[in-house]
Amino acid sequence: MPKAARLKAAFSPPPFAETERGKYFVSILVETEIPPLPATDKQVGVDLGLKHVAVLSTGEKIEHPQVFAPI
Numbered sequence: 001m002p003k004a005a006r007l008k009a010a011f012s013p014p015p016f017a018e019t020e021r022g023k024y025f026v027s028i029l030v031e032t033e034i035p036p037l038p039a040t041d042k043q044v045g046v047d048l049g050l051k052h053v054a055v056l057s058t059g060e061k062i063e064h065p066q067v068f069a070p071i
Helices: none
Strands: 016-018 024-026 046-048 054-056
Touching: none
Parallel strands: none
Antiparallel strands: 016 024, 046 054
């Protein structure tokens, strides 16, 4: 498990939004340093779609995240 780190936060504009139905949403943006990946000679093709978010040339299918699933 990665170590937790302190984050500086600056909110501009305010990150809270209310829908017409009275639900609230929060928007969070985090900046972090990501170490570069090691060099490789492997390649993969990506096909974006409607049934699956993506289908890779390796045959792997990436499902849609349930972002708007009811709670």
